[in-house]
Amino acid sequence: MMDPRAYGGKFLPQGLEADPEARAAMHEAGLLFRSSAMRALYRVAIQVAGSDAPVLLTGESGTGKEIFARLLHTLSNRSGRPFVPVNCGVLSGELFADKFFGHEPGAFTGATRLQKGSFELAADGTLFLDEVGEIPLANQVDFLRVLEERTFKRLGGDKDLGFRARIVAATNRALPDMVRAGRFRADLFYRLNVIPIALPSLRERSDDIAPLAEYFLWLFGHHYHRPNLRLSPEAMAVLTRHRWPGNVRELKNLMERVALLHTSESPVMADDLPLEMRLEFAPDLPHEFGTPHSGEALADFNLDAAVRRAETAAMLRAYKAAHGSKQRTAELLGISPRTLRHKLAQYGLRLEDG
Incomplete structure (x- = not known):
């Protein structure tokens, strides 16, 4: 991996380092990747950015749908105009209408001044609809009408205002299933789904895990004045698996947590990572949870060490089977919660109630 300090602390897909426009777009959007899957999506972004056609981004939570929407905006000829994100999942009824349409003074009790809505604020930029699948069914028809007629009125107003923004919508829901179930209008779905783009999960772009982890650790290390943080091979093995x-989003948050809590000058080890991650190594704990350092190989044959490894593996498997409940973990092991606490302290393990 290239030095993460290059290009202002960000890294770019291969072949873009010499392209100033691409570099600027990547920096502004904050999209970081190396994998072939994301390189292919970047090429799609370049192809569709100049269009006015609606884009529907799908993918699991945390895959970077808003960041990708910002990339589309930055690559387009609308880049110098507003990018207005709206979380549709927290709006319903009159709140939804007011958020999007705005209101005139006196439109309702408490409306003392003119308030522009998102349709108006987006102007001729990009309106990003996050969690679009959560738009209440009762509000979908009004929303569809704006997309079809490209005009709207503020609440309490009688003047038609033009809607000129490009729509980029995102969801982690299966909208076709919602259409079949009658929870999402088919005509609105087809209006939004002109250019569908599916963002891969992080496990589907595993080549990005290591550079992203190193980048985020570097970023937060500098933020918290710990610039020399680094990941050990054992820790990286846990992260990549x-x-x-x-x-x-999960990886970024974890690296911030590590940067805050790792106070020593030594590399971040596997034991510094959350237990639920290390549980994925439980079947081969004696191998994965620490290859003996030089001078320690004979300790592997020590009976106490063998008991420690066996008890650690048993506790981790029980914790996993108990879905993070320490009470249930103790029951599965056939010991009291007090004994479990003693064993955890003895072996330096940290379990958090799920």
């Missing part, structure tokens, strides 16, 4: 259900 983790399934990352929270995707890039």
